[in-house]
Ligand SMILES: Cc1cc2nc3c(=O)[nH]c(=O)nc-3n(C[C@H](O)[C@H](O)[C@H](O)COP(=O)(O)OP(=O)(O)OC[C@H]3O[C@@H](n4cnc5c(N)ncnc54)[C@H](O)[C@@H]3O)c2cc1C
Ligand code: FES
């Protein structure tokens with residue numbers, strides 16, 4: 074069973090065909106070519122596949138694509154790009170919060186989700202919001218510092 | 231994995247779709263358990279009936295001293311509910327301990343119970359709170375105490391290929407003047423399944439000289455969330471107090487029958503852990519009961 078799914082992706086309304094059992098992660102990466110979102114564990118454990126659905130972080134590797142129909146989706150590509158990076162992306166670079174970079178898209182999306190709700194989070198709030206994002210390079214201190222720096226950039230530019 | 235995906239808007243529509251599936255269609259709420267089970271081939275179905283769009287199954291409300299929680303409420307809903315924090319904070323705490331934010335945003339309290347893990351973090355406190363589940367099937371609506379929902383050999387007496395769990399309800403421990411608490415130990419402070427968890431409910435009698443009700447539930451120490459009936463008996467016969475709590479916790483740990491586990495630790499260690507954590511949780515529950523302004 075196939076269906077034409079419509080949703081808002083990174084601010085643009087789009088329509089795309091998907092099989093009933095397509096995972097949101099595969100729809101994004103394979104069908105739509107948005108490879109910023111990563112597949113790590115494929116089991117909800119690592120957060121590399123994190124995207125926002127209606128403002129809430131979800132693991133797209135265990136999220137059916139059809140569940141996302143008519144939702145607003147945000148992937149790391151929606152945050153910013155090389156020319157216009159989001160303050161979070163700038164801060165991650167400036168603070169050295171990126172090592173191999175595999176966890177970074179998920180970290181950025183989780184951090185973005187947090188800042189939307191809590192513009193100036195404390196360390197514990199950041200840790201709790203990022204607890205579902207694992208960094209195998211273990212650069213957590215710099216990641217937390219980067220989220221703090223970005224929150225300051227945004228709240229007092 | 232499956233051929234069809236439906237998103238019904240009402241309970242009636244969901245039941246009709248399940249019936250059409252003839253046992254090969256299955257309810258999906260958040261999918262945080264089910265998608266993995268389908269991916270790994272532990273379960274199979276031809277059609278998924280995603281009930282997350284069903285209106286009116288996502289709420290937390292209070293009426294006449296009773297709390298009502300829609301089965302589609304997410305762990306995040308429970309964790310952030312001011313009402314729950316006031317009336318039954320142990321359940322909000324339990325929801326906060328589940329997985330990660332990504333999992334809590336999607337996983338539901340109904341799915342947590344129906345998936346029937348013996349240490350399901352919200353099922354353990356719901357059982358301690360004497361929660362009643364409302365189940366809708368083609369034959370009609372029934373209400374079942376969580377105590378009676380579990381099969382002794384594990385699993386629940388509910389068939390997600392033809393029935394829906396719609397609601398949990400229980401007496402607010404605050405309204406009842408009771409003390410309740412949740413305790414949990416895991417290998418990490420986040421994103422780790424419990425090595426041991428427990429929830430207790432203490433209902434004091436007149437002058438707090440005795441207890442009219444005492445419930446201790448523990449997981450994962452059996453095939454289902456386990457009532458520690460001997461531990462409860464100690465409390466009912468002797469009342470509350472540090473010495474009595476020590477005895478009750480010791481009795482409870484004798485009832486716990488954990489298995490040796492590479493991930494969760496040896497059975498011997500976890501029996502000891504049960505005694506310590508049940509004791510601490512009883513103390514906390516009693517403190518909650520006593521700190522109330524009557
Ligand atoms: C990485 C990770 C970490 C986790 N950590 C924890 C944890 O710390 N503690 C914990 O307790 N759990 C944990 N879980 C398990 C899971 O997230 C929870 O059990 C969750 O509450 C399941 O809810 P769901 O809505 O996603 O259920 P689903 O996956 O949608 O469904 C689970 C089962 O229940 C049935 N079902 C669901 N809703 C209903 C309904 N209303 N009526 C009838 N049948 C229904 C489905 O058919 C299925 O069999 C974790 C899972 C993952 C992937
Ligand atoms: S790839 Fe989705 S959580 Fe790891």
Ligand code: FES
Pocket residue numbers: 170171172173174175176177207208209210211212
């Ligand atoms: S930077 Fe390598 S996994 Fe985080």
